[in-house]
Amino acid sequence: MSAIWTELEERHRATSARRIASLFDDPDRFDRFSTETDDLLLDISKTNIDDEALALLISLADSAGLADRRDAMFRGDKINMAENRAVLHTALRSPETAPLVVDGVDVRPAVTETLDRMERFARAVRSGDVTAQNGAIFTDVINIGIGGSDLGPVMATLALAPYHDGPNVHFLSNVDGAHAHDILKRLNPETTLVIVASKTFTTIETMTNAGTVLDWLRAGIGTDIGAHLAAVSTARDRTAAMGIAEERVFGFADWVGGRYSLWGPVGLPIMLAIGPENFRALLAGGHAMDRHFQTAEARQNLPVLMALVGIWHRNICGYGSRAVLPYDQRLSRLPAYLQQLDMESNGKSVAMDGSRLERSAGPVVWGEPGTNGQHAFYQLLHQGTDVVPAEFLIAAESHEPGLQAHHDLLKANCLAQSEALMLGRSFKQALQIAEQLGFGGEARKRQAAHRSFPGNRPSITLAYPKLTPFVLGQIIALYEHRVFVEGVIWGINSFDQWGVELGKELANGLLPMVQGADPAGKDGSTRGLLHKLSA
Numbered sequence: 001m002s003a004i005w006t007e008l009e010e011r012h013r014a015t016s017a018r019r020i021a022s023l024f025d026d027p028d029r030f031d032r033f034s035t036e037t038d039d040l041l042l043d044i045s046k047t048n049i050d051d052e053a054l055a056l057l058i059s060l061a062d063s064a065g066l067a068d069r070r071d072a073m074f075r076g077d078k079i080n081m082a083e084n085r086a087v088l089h090t091a092l093r094s095p096e097t098a099p100l101v102v103d104g105v106d107v108r109p110a111v112t113e114t115l116d117r118m119e120r121f122a123r124a125v126r127s128g129d130v131t132a133q134n135g136a137i138f139t140d141v142i143n144i145g146i147g148g149s150d151l152g153p154v155m156a157t158l159a160l161a162p163y164h165d166g167p168n169v170h171f172l173s174n175v176d177g178a179h180a181h182d183i184l185k186r187l188n189p190e191t192t193l194v195i196v197a198s199k200t201f202t203t204i205e206t207m208t209n210a211g212t213v214l215d216w217l218r219a220g221i222g223t224d225i226g227a228h229l230a231a232v233s234t235a236r237d238r239t240a241a242m243g244i245a246e247e248r249v250f251g252f253a254d255w256v257g258g259r260y261s262l263w264g265p266v267g268l269p270i271m272l273a274i275g276p277e278n279f280r281a282l283l284a285g286g287h288a289m290d291r292h293f294q295t296a297e298a299r300q301n302l303p304v305l306m307a308l309v310g311i312w313h314r315n316i317c318g319y320g321s322r323a324v325l326p327y328d329q330r331l332s333r334l335p336a337y338l339q340q341l342d343m344e345s346n347g348k349s350v351a352m353d354g355s356r357l358e359r360s361a362g363p364v365v366w367g368e369p370g371t372n373g374q375h376a377f378y379q380l381l382h383q384g385t386d387v388v389p390a391e392f393l394i395a396a397e398s399h400e401p402g403l404q405a406h407h408d409l410l411k412a413n414c415l416a417q418s419e420a421l422m423l424g425r426s427f428k429q430a431l432q433i434a435e436q437l438g439f440g441g442e443a444r445k446r447q448a449a450h451r452s453f454p455g456n457r458p459s460i461t462l463a464y465p466k467l468t469p470f471v472l473g474q475i476i477a478l479y480e481h482r483v484f485v486e487g488v489i490w491g492i493n494s495f496d497q498w499g500v501e502l503g504k505e506l507a508n509g510l511l512p513m514v515q516g517a518d519p520a521g522k523d524g525s526t527r528g529l530l531h532k533l534s535a
């Protein structure tokens with residue numbers, strides 16, 4: 001593998017002076033460097049990757065054993081070695097029936113049974129067959145969860161707003177009491193269903209918020225609150241201890257990682273919002289991407305290509321971050337969702353065997369929807385000292401046919417940004433502009449310096465017909481597999497998250513000090529801040 005890395009670095013050295021725009025002297029470049037699957041088109045042509053670089057990147061993935069690792073994941077092997085767990089979120093969206101065995105048990109029947117139970121429950125809540133304690137239909141649902149038990153449902157519910165015909169869904173995640181307060185003050189406990197979503201059912205934020213919301217329910221409707229509760233968890237003993245009836249608990253197995261969990265019971269709020277049929281279409285989209293990932297040749301394989309672009313930019317070009325820029329307001333939480341998916345999976349510096357990684361791994365992922373971002377941080381994307389590879393997402397068709405002019409503008413802006421990043425504006429062109437504006441002499445040069453754009457900044461674009469549940473399912477699964485492929489190439493375990501533990505432990509120790517205990521043994525800064533923060 002190291003020989004391929006060296007060849008890639010050499011290829012980069014040999015081509016880094018080249019302008020990306022010059023690659024379009026090849027009239028077929030777009031056709032050869034863009035790929036379509038069911039609904040998605042991925043365009044990687046506006047990068048400096050050429051045939052030679054792509055061939056090397058593909059051999060890198062091959063030599064990392066990508067096909068074997070992929071098959072091992074889908075087969076249910078315990079590829080999350082650090083936790084001795086299989087990684088089978090793909091089973092949650094699979095209609096296949098052939099046995100899928102983990103620890104001697106075929107997992108398919110339980111997946112089907114849980115999905116059917118979720119569906120029955122969601123239908124009954126939506127129709128009013130399952131009602132509040134006083135017989136009223138539930139108008140609102142609060143999902144209490146954080147991280148993977150929040151971000152996926154938040155992102156998908158917003159993305160699929162045009163399909164939202166069920167109760168209003170509110171997401172309570174932050175332990176900051178302001179979050180609970182601001183949600184609860186708008187709601188009526190008599191018509192509110194509460195889902196406590198936590199894989200472990202130990203997460204302090206979720207348990208604290210659940211305690212507050214259960215108290216709010218009791219204050220509003222009395223002690224008999226069972227009709228207003230449901231839970232999503234792998235820990236049935238703990239859901240029982242919270243008083244949530246067995247039939248209101250939707251369980252899943254430890255082979256579903258938190259950030260990969262929206263396809264199963266964690267997706268219950270999505271199902272309540274958009275209905276079981278649309279939820280199943282989301283699953284079908286995810287499964288379609290699974291099939292594509294498993295069967296397409298590397299050069300036509302969207303997750304593989306997206307990952308290889310990621311590797312090229314991170315490791316070969318040395319770019320430390322990537323911007324996710326959905327030109328789709330309803331994907332405004334996609335960057336936040338991807339921050340967990342990507343950075344909690346691949347934000348690591350240790351290989352599977354515990355040795356230090358020889359190369360950089362996961363980049364910083366960030367972003368905001370276009371066009372808003374254009375009026376905020378795009379200045380840095382175009383003229384900043386660091387290059388940030390951009391990832392654009394855009395639909396051919398909107399859900400608002402009556403507002404076509406808006407969508408035309410949205411598309412024009414999206415295309416303009418990737419074009420501007422690539423082309424830039426030369427000093428010579430900027431001099432002409434300055435002259436037209438009436439600047440002369442040194443002022444003209446100064447103006448031109450400020451008004452020129454280096455260009456040659458890479459971007460990729462993901463285009464889709466319309467943001468339907470099926471398309472969204474494909475997009476999410478595409479990113480999941482992209483993260484997986486990058487993790488395989490970096491040689492890391494993308495499915496554990498030890499990096500979140502230390503802060504949790506220290507917070508437990510600090511709580512008594514926040515409440516007045518002696519901060520003995522703490523550093524000067526922490527002691528000083530504790531003093532300043534004592535109310």
Ligand SMILES: O=P(O)(O)OC[C@H]1O[C@](O)(CO)[C@@H](O)[C@@H]1O
Nearest residue numbers: 147148149198199200203258500
């Ligand atoms: O669903 P749980 O167990 O409450 O965990 C919530 C989140 O917390 C984390 O463990 C990180 O703190 C995530 O991986 C997970 O998605």
